[in-house]
Every structure is written in structure tokens, then in C-alpha cells.
Amino acid sequence: MAEQVSSDPVVQVGEVQEIAPDLVVIPDRNVPLVPNIGIIGGKEAVLIVETGMGPSNAEIVLKFAEEHARGRKLYLTTTHFHPEHAFGAQVFAGKATFLVNQAQADDLRTKGPGYLGMFRGLGDAVARRLEGVELAQPDVVYGQAYDLDLGGRVVQLRATGRAHSRGDQVVKVPDADVLFTGDLVEAGQFAIFPWFPPHGVDVSGTRWLAVMQCLAAEPPRVVVPGHGAIGDASLLADVRDYLTLLRDETWTRRDSAMSEGTIVEEISALMIQRYPEWAGREWLETGAKCLCSEHSV
Numbered sequence: 281m282a283e284q285v286s287s288d289p290v291v292q293v294g295e296v297q298e299i300a301p302d303l304v305v306i307p308d309r310n311v312p313l314v315p316n317i318g319i320i321g322g323k324e325a326v327l328i329v330e331t332g333m334g335p336s337n338a339e340i341v342l343k344f345a346e347e348h349a350r351g352r353k354l355y356l357t358t359t360h361f362h363p364e365h366a367f368g369a370q371v372f373a374g375k376a377t378f379l380v381n382q383a384q385a386d387d388l389r390t391k392g393p394g395y396l397g398m399f400r401g402l403g404d405a406v407a408r409r410l411e412g413v414e415l416a417q418p419d420v421v422y423g424q425a426y427d428l429d430l431g432g433r434v435v436q437l438r439a440t441g442r443a444h445s446r447g448d449q450v451v452k453v454p455d456a457d458v459l460f461t462g463d464l465v466e467a468g469q470f471a472i473f474p475w476f477p478p479h480g481v482d483v484s485g486t487r488w489l490a491v492m493q494c495l496a497a498e499p500p501r502v503v504v505p506g507h508g509a510i511g512d513a514s515l516l517a518d519v520r521d522y523l524t525l526l527r528d529e530t531w532t533r534r535d536s537a538m539s540e541g542t543i544v545e546e547i548s549a550l551m552i553q554r555y556p557e558w559a560g561r562e563w564l565e566t567g568a569k570c571l572c573s574e575h576s577v
């Protein structure tokens with residue numbers, strides 16, 4: 281992650297969006313390293329999805345959630361362990377039950393410290409947000425699937441298997457037909473491939489594509505991406521189609537024994553032409569390299 285981030289990744293609750301009854305999103309406002317954060321209410325309990333980066337952001341999220349909950353029990357989950365999604369969980373200790381899938385709990389424990397160091401190197405504003413971070417232990421860990429009853433509303437937590445990270449999960453709210461994807465989906469941005477061998481090799485383009493094929497096959501009404509504007513099921517199809525093109529174009533070049541450097545150059549040019557309005561062009565190189573490594577696997 282060589283790209284420096286100069287903006288302050290601060291969560292702001294001034295423009296929350298109610299996307300269904302008792303289901304609000306604190307939007308990322310297109311600020312880098314701020315995630316879309318969900319607050320999902322039932323009669324008895326409220327589930328918070330994502331913490332924001334670091335304790336100061338998590339305090340903002342917790343305060344908003346407590347005001348929204350008005351005495352209802354609180355749960356917290358995160359879509360994956362990356363810092364802006366999960367590195368504020370300590371603030372919820374004793375206030376909310378922190379619930380995640382096993383693979384994500386493993387990621388947080390084994391990869392969390394390394395990511396903390398790496399992200400502190402992204403710039404002063406990010407480093408300040410990460411001050412005082414202590415990696416939290418989940419209260420409840422499940423394997424593949426967990427149905428959380430909030431009282432008159434059951435939320436489906438589903439581990440997807442390795443894709444953007446080893447421990448991705450999605451959060452479905454069936455009665456409102458809403459899906460929280462975490463970084464499996466970004467709106468208006470190239471898929472984030474944290475492919476940094478030899479240590480950062482958890483992301484898998486082929487598995488990610490398989491996950492997107494499954495998710496797109498059951499299109500929900502509303503998709504809340506990890507970053508970027510809330511949309512409909514077309515966001516799922518967009519990522520599926522992009523990953524398909526990235527795989528096919530990368531592997532075609534690999535088959536012709538083209539060097540990795542030339543593949544990266546050609547793939548980058550091709551994708552920028554195909555998706556001129558998308559941000560995150562730095563993820564084209566890592567995406568192509570990741571798929572090179574998965575060629576003929």
C-alpha cells in the first residue's frame with residue numbers, strides 16, 4: 281500500500297440515509313478509508329455493521345447507534361478485518377455484542393497487527409485515527425452462517441469464503457431486501473486487490489469472481505457497497521463483469537507468455553478505457569498480478 285492518503289478518514293453522521301424502515305446507512309461521502317456503516321434495527325436489538333477506522337470514529341458510530349437504539353440491545357459485526365471496517369471494535373466492548381465469522385476472527389488476530397503498522401504508514405491523518413487501537417476479541421464467533429434475530433427482523437450473516445480477504449462476510453436483511461457487501465463491492469471504483477507478496481497474498485481474483493457470481497444470481501433490491509454510493513443489484517453485476525474481464529484479459533496474455541510488466545501495462549490501459557469514470561486505478565496493477573499468480577490454477 282504505497283499510496284499516501286492525505287484526507288482525514290473521519291466518519292460524519294450529518295447525512296445518514298434511511299434505506300428501509302429502521303435501517304440507516306452512515307455514508308462514506310466518498311472519503312478514502314471511510315466505509316459505509318449500517319445500523320439495522322429490530323424490536324429488541326440493533327445491529328451495527330462496521331466501526332470506522334480507530335477509536336475516535338468508533339465513538340461517533342457508537343453514540344449514533346445508541347441514540348438510534350433508544351435502549352435496545354446492541355450488536356456489532358464487521359464485513360472483514362481491514363482497518364476502516366473493524367479497527368474501532370474495542371470501543372463497543374461492554375456496550376455491544378461483537379459477532380463475526382471464524383475466518384474473519386482469525387484474520388483479525390493474525391493479520392491485524394501487520395495491517396495496523398502498514399496503515400500507520402499511509403500518512404499522518406490515518407496514523408492519528410489509528411492512535412490507541414487495540415485489536416478487539418469478538419464475543420461470538422460462527423462458522424459459515426448465523427441468523428441474528430433482532431426481534432421481528434432476522435439478519436443473515438454469511439461467510440463467503442476467501443475473496444477480497446480470507447474472512448469476508450456479507451450481511452443480508454431479507455425483509456428489506458438489502459445486502460451489505462463490504463469491500464467485495466465498491467461503487468464507482470476498481471475492485472480493491474490488496475495483493476502484496478510475499479506477505480499480502482490473501483486476496484483471490486478467481487474466488488472473488490465465484491462469490492460475485494453467487495451474489496449476483498440472487499439480486500437484492502438495495503446493495504450497500506463497502507465504499508461508494510448505495511445502489512441496486514447492478515453493482516453486483518458490475519463487479520462480476522469487471523472481474524471476469526480482468527481474469528480473461530490477464531490469462532489470455534499470460535497464455536501468450538507475455539511478461540508480467542507488459543500485462544500490467546496493457547490491462548491498465550484497457551480497463552481505464554473500459555471504465556474511464558472509475559477511481560482506484562492503483563488497484564489495476566495488483567489485480568492483474570494477483571490473477572497472473574492464479575493462472576491455470
Ligand SMILES: [Zn+2]
Nearest residue numbers: 360362444463
Ligand atoms: Zn478491505
